[in-house]
Amino acid sequence: MLSGSGDGASLMQKRIKFACPLDCFDACSLIATVADGRVLKLQGDPDHPVTRGHICPKGKKHLTRLYDPQRLTQPHKRVKGKLIPVDWEEILDEIAEHLQAVKKEYGSSAVLHHTSDGYGGIVKSVDQIFFNLFGGATVYRGSLCWGAGTAAQRYDFGNTKGHAPEDIINARTIILWGRNPLATNIHMVPYLRQAQKAGASIILIDPIKSASAKLSDAYLRIKPATDGALALGMANEIIANGLVDNAFVKSRTQGFERFKSYVQRFTPQRVAGITGLEEDKITWLAHTYAGHKPAAIVLGYGLQRYGNGGNNIRCIDALGALTGNIGLSGGGVNYANRSIAQYIDKAFFKPEVAGATHRTYSIAKLGEFLAQADKPPVRLICVTKANPLVQCPDLHRTLKAFQLVDYKIVIDMFMTDTARHADVVLPCTSILEEEDIVFSSMYSPYLNYSSKVLDAPQGVMSEYDLFRQLARKLALPNYPDISRSAYLEAAFKPLLQTFDLTLADLKKGYFKIPDQDIPWASGPFDTPSGKYELYSEKALADGFSPLPVYIEPAKGRSSYGLRLITPHTADSMHSQHMAAAEGPPTAHLNFRTLERQGLAPGTQAVVKTVLGQIEVTVHSDDNVGDDIVMIYQGGWHKNGAVNFLTSDGISDMGEQAAYYDCFCNLTAC
Numbered sequence: 001m002l003s004g005s006g007d008g009a010s011l012m013q014k015r016i017k018f019a020c021p022l023d024c025f026d027a028c029s030l031i032a033t034v035a036d037g038r039v040l041k042l043q044g045d046p047d048h049p050v051t052r053g054h055i056c057p058k059g060k061k062h063l064t065r066l067y068d069p070q071r072l073t074q075p076h077k078r079v080k081g082k083l084i085p086v087d088w089e090e091i092l093d094e095i096a097e098h099l100q101a102v103k104k105e106y107g108s109s110a111v112l113h114h115t116s117d118g119y120g121g122i123v124k125s126v127d128q129i130f131f132n133l134f135g136g137a138t139v140y141r142g143s144l145c146w147g148a149g150t151a152a153q154r155y156d157f158g159n160t161k162g163h164a165p166e167d168i169i170n171a172r173t174i175i176l177w178g179r180n181p182l183a184t185n186i187h188m189v190p191y192l193r194q195a196q197k198a199g200a201s202i203i204l205i206d207p208i209k210s211a212s213a214k215l216s217d218a219y220l221r222i223k224p225a226t227d228g229a230l231a232l233g234m235a236n237e238i239i240a241n242g243l244v245d246n247a248f249v250k251s252r253t254q255g256f257e258r259f260k261s262y263v264q265r266f267t268p269q270r271v272a273g274i275t276g277l278e279e280d281k282i283t284w285l286a287h288t289y290a291g292h293k294p295a296a297i298v299l300g301y302g303l304q305r306y307g308n309g310g311n312n313i314r315c316i317d318a319l320g321a322l323t324g325n326i327g328l329s330g331g332g333v334n335y336a337n338r339s340i341a342q343y344i345d346k347a348f349f350k351p352e353v354a355g356a357t358h359r360t361y362s363i364a365k366l367g368e369f370l371a372q373a374d375k376p377p378v379r380l381i382c383v384t385k386a387n388p389l390v391q392c393p394d395l396h397r398t399l400k401a402f403q404l405v406d407y408k409i410v411i412d413m414f415m416t417d418t419a420r421h422a423d424v425v426l427p428c429t430s431i432l433e434e435e436d437i438v439f440s441s442m443y444s445p446y447l448n449y450s451s452k453v454l455d456a457p458q459g460v461m462s463e464y465d466l467f468r469q470l471a472r473k474l475a476l477p478n479y480p481d482i483s484r485s486a487y488l489e490a491a492f493k494p495l496l497q498t499f500d501l502t503l504a505d506l507k508k509g510y511f512k513i514p515d516q517d518i519p520w521a522s523g524p525f526d527t528p529s530g531k532y533e534l535y536s537e538k539a540l541a542d543g544f545s546p547l548p549v550y551i552e553p554a555k556g557r558s559s560y561g562l563r564l565i566t567p568h569t570a571d572s573m574h575s576q577h578m579a580a581a582e583g584p585p586t587a588h589l590n591f592r593t594l595e596r597q598g599l600a601p602g603t604q605a606v607v608k609t610v611l612g613q614i615e616v617t618v619h620s621d622d623n624v625g626d627d628i629v630m631i632y633q634g635g636w637h638k639n640g641a642v643n644f645l646t647s648d649g650i651s652d653m654g655e656q657a658a659y660y661d662c663f664c665n666l667t668a669c
Contacts, residue, residue, distance in 0.1 A: 012036075017045055017509065019438035019448035020059050021431045023117040023145075025185040026051055027440035028059055029510060032432060032453045039063055039432065039453060048510060050165050050444050051187050065430065071413055072427035073459040083415075083425060088461060091424060096473035098380055098407050099134070106376035108135035109359040112405075114366070116386035117145065121436035121450065122344070122491050123464050123484060124428075127384045130467040133476040136356035138378060140363035142655025144391060146442075148304040149335050151654030152313035155536040155544075156321075158526025161519035162337030163296070163329075164445055169194045170330030171296040173289055174202045177227065177316060178300030180210040184568050185443060188298075189215065201288065205230070206300075207565065208630060209623035220285065221625055223276040224563050224660060225306040225553035230282065231315035232550055233271030236263040237286035238322050244290075245324025252525075253321050255535020255547065262547050274550075276625075290323045294330030302567055305660040307554050310653035314548035321532045327520040339513045340439045340447060343495035364657035365648045367398030370405065383410045384463065389418040390636060393646040393657055396612050411463060417637045429462040435484055437492065437506060447495075447511045544653055551652060556663025560609060562593070562629050564662040566642050569632040584640050585614070587666070588621035588630040597666045604669040607631070609662060611647060614640030615669065629664055 013035045020028040029045035042063045046053035065071065075091045076083040102110050113131045131137040143150070153160040168174060168191045181188040192215055196202055204216040205227070213219045222230060238244060239260055249256050268279040275282070289295050297320060303312050317333045325331035361369035366388060370378055381402070392398050402408065403421055410422040419425045431438075432453040439447045456462065464484060471479035480487055489496065489503045496502065505511070524530030528538055540546040556563065587607055589597070599605055601620040606613050607629060616631065624630050635641045649658040 013040070016451050016453045017449075018432055018453055019121075019436070019450035020062070021120040021436070021438045021450070022058055023120060024058070025440060025443035026056075026187045027120060027438055027444045027446065027448055028055060028187070029448050030055060030059060030062075034453060037454055039066060048446075048448075049512070050446060052190070054187065056186050062430065062432065065413060066432060068414070070415070071457075072415060072425065073457045074427065075459075076425040078423045083420075083422075088459075091426070092466070092469055092473060095409060095424065096470055099470075099474060102379045102407075103135065106379055109138050109357070110376040110379045112138040112370075112378045112381045113384070114140065114381060114386055114388055115384045116388075116391070119385045119431075120440060121431065121438045122488065123434060123436040123462075124385060125491075126464055126467045126480075126487070127382075129480065130471060130476070131382075132356040133471070133479050134356070134474070136358045138359045138361065138373070140366070141360040142363045142650065142657075144363055144657045146301050146304070146336065146656070147654035148309035148651035148656035149299065149301065149313045149654070150338075151656075152304070152310040153317060153333075153335055155539045155653075156314055156317040156527075156533060156548075157520065158528075160336040160338050161516070162334040162339075162443065162445075163332045163519065164517035165191055165443065167329055167332075167517055168192065168296055168298070169198065169200075171195055171200050171294050172330065173292045173295035174200055175289065175295070175297045176202065176204045176206075176212055176216065176300075177297055178206055178303035179298045180206070180212045180300065180567075181298075182211040182215065184300075188443070201292070203285065203288070206302075207625045207628060208567065213623075220277055220281060223274070223553075223625070224565065224628065225308055225312070226275040227303045228308060228312040228315035228548070228550040229266060229271050229274040230277065230285075231312075231319055232263050232266040232548070233268060233275075233282050234286040234289065235259070235315075235318055235322055236266045237268065237283050238290045238319070239263065241287070243287070244322050248324035248326070249322065252326075252531055254527075254529045254531040254533050259318065259534040259547055262549070266550070289319065293323065293325060294328050295323065295325050296331055297325075297333045299333065299335040302565070302660065304651065304654075304656060305658060307649060307651060307658045307661050308551035309651040309656055309658065311545070311549050311551055315550065318534055318548050321534060326532060327518060327522065329518050332519065336442050337445055338441045339445055339516045340495075341441055343492065343498060343513070345491055345493045362650060362655045364393055364650050364655065366392050367394050367396075367401045368648060370401035371397065379406045381405050381408045383408070383412075383418055383422070385411075387412070387416045387418045389421060390416065390634065390641050390643065392648075393643050393659060394611060394648040395641060395644045395646075397648075411466070417641070426466065427460045428466075429456045429460060433460070434462050434464065435488075437488055445512050445516065447492075447506060449507045449509060451507075539653075542653075554649075554658075554661040554663075557610075560663040560665050562589075562627050562664050562666065563660070564607070564609070564642075564645060564664045565628055565630050565660050566633040566646070566662075567630065569634065582639065584616050585631050585635045585642060586619045587616040588619050588624050589628070589666075590622045590624045590626065591620050593624075593627055593629075594618065594620055599666060599668060605666045606669060607645060607664050607666055609645040609647075609664045612644040614642065614644055616640065618666070629666065633659075
């Protein structure tokens with residue numbers, strides 16, 4: 001359509017739909033308004049069934065990042081200690097030579113490929129195909145974000161599936177357990193308000209009184225890492241008072257009698273002493289959840305970032321099974337929604353299909369692995385869709401070990417802290433600069449087609465073309481040297497065949513996997529027994545307790561008596577939007593903890609752990625529990641990245657980084 005510009009001229013404007021690829025619950029559908037080859041504004045797509053036109057602060061920043069003067073538009077190479085611009089052909093030849101040389105002398109496992117979830121589309125996943133066809137590489141196992149919870153639900157349900165977003169309006173009781181939708185899952189909020197308007201009660205459980213307390217009818221402040229004890233105490237109360245759904249338990253669960261015997265020790269009195277909650281609130285919560293069905297539990301990702309994180313989730317899952325709130329509209333224990341992943345062609349992405357052999361390491365222990373790797377040592381690192389020198393724990397050791405590797409390649413839109421320590425930095429495209437299909441494994445059940453909105457700036461090459469060129473230079477057999485559309489069609493071949501679709505159908509906008517709104521409504525679970533497993537032989541075989549159990553939380557030394565919690569902020573996805581941030585991070589403590597530390601609000605202080613220290617500005621925040629220091633994650637080195645403080649401990653299952661098992665002290669500057 002025609003639209004007047006500020007100077008009275010007219011420009012032809014186009015509105016083009018694309019999708020947000022951030023590692024987020026919602027996977028929003030967005031619209032870019034474009035004129036004369038430039039994006040003028042972004043807005044939410046009002047036609048999308050879930051996101052309905054609302055765009056969050058992070059989504060709006062796609063436009064800022066697109067035209068940020070700090071955006072990289074040339075490859076860079078380290079020469080005499082400095083990163084200087086170089087030509088694409090020259091640097092791709094050099095990278096190919098290094099890859100060949102390292103593989104020839106040490107084998108492909110001497111190459112470490114570090115990737116993560118900084119991008120939710122499928123096109124940039126060509127990096128996996130490249131390294132599979134390269135013969136394999138060293139790749140991580142485990143998770144920085146959610147692995148303990150997904151492992152837990154695999155033992156319980158056999159898979160991680162969530163209810164359709166709109167189904168929560170059918171709940172009478174909703175427990176937000178460690179979830180903060182107002183900051184991290186904003187498109188859930190309208191459904192919560194609809195449910196509340198229809199009479200549902202919303203209860204928030206969290207050590208931090210987050211913004212989502214405003215949505216809730218009740219807030220329960222729990223001590224960190226004691227969620228499993230609370231769930232077991234609720235289970236004891238439910239069983240003792242005859243609130244169990246006997247039909248569900250008898251026909252669809254395994255191990256009830258063993259579980260019943262175990263939870264008898266979790267009396268309200270004992271659980272009150274563990275969690276810091278009053279006995280009457282524990283019994284009230286149990287009766288409310290079991291007695292006002294359907295009841296939904298919505299889990300966050302913080303309550304499994306402890307050494308006991310997987311069992312925390314298993315204990316909570318058990319509540320759904322005991323009360324028959326599984327397979328029930330308005331119910332569920334909702335942690336993630338991996339309904340789409342099963343319809344992606346594994347032959348495209350699995351290493352064994354390409355005959356590749358990958359060596360693995362625990363992602364939380366990147367620094368330790370790099371320092372100790374032998375036979376072969378790591379000689380080359382390629383980082384894609386990630387910023388490990390900000391996001392990984394124990395950054396002092398990780399940074400030191402990273403710097404000692406001979407040749408390091410980073411692909412990013414910006415000169416991140418990881419890029420600053422690389423030998424080669426390659427610029428890449430924004431989601432607006434190539435077509436893709438985007439989806440989330442956390443909440444939204446929709447695939448979103450993302451149109452190409454505009455061409456990339458001169459000097460920027462997409463990862464799709466970059467790895468295709470490298471594959472040609474290395475003469476990798478069977479590499480899919482095809483168009484993006486053909487690649488998307490191949491990647492989603494199982495989905496297209498299962499639902500009798502074409503790629504043209506997906507390009508119409510968005511697609512929802514049918515008949516999966518209520519997981520486990522009928523048929524067997526995906527466990528070995530086909531039942532919900534309160535007692536899991538698979539967990540036992542893997543070296544874990546077959547029952548969900550409460551593991552005592554880690555404790556700090558007497559000189560490090562404050563627990564450090566580092567949640568997501570509403571304004572950034574991990575470290576992606578912090579390039580321009582200045583000044584030290586803010587440490588949030590309540591007034592009682594501040595008084596005990598002898599600190600005044602607004603002053604500068606030093607947060608110190610056994611691994612390091614950073615300078616912070618102290619803020620009095622009564623939303624934070626006693627003896628807790630809260631600093632939002634993602635800060636860059638120049639301001640004091642919080643992961644210089646965190647250790648590389650891992651959770652009880654899923655090899656999840658146990659970020660929240662970190663203890664600190666504060667002293668005035």
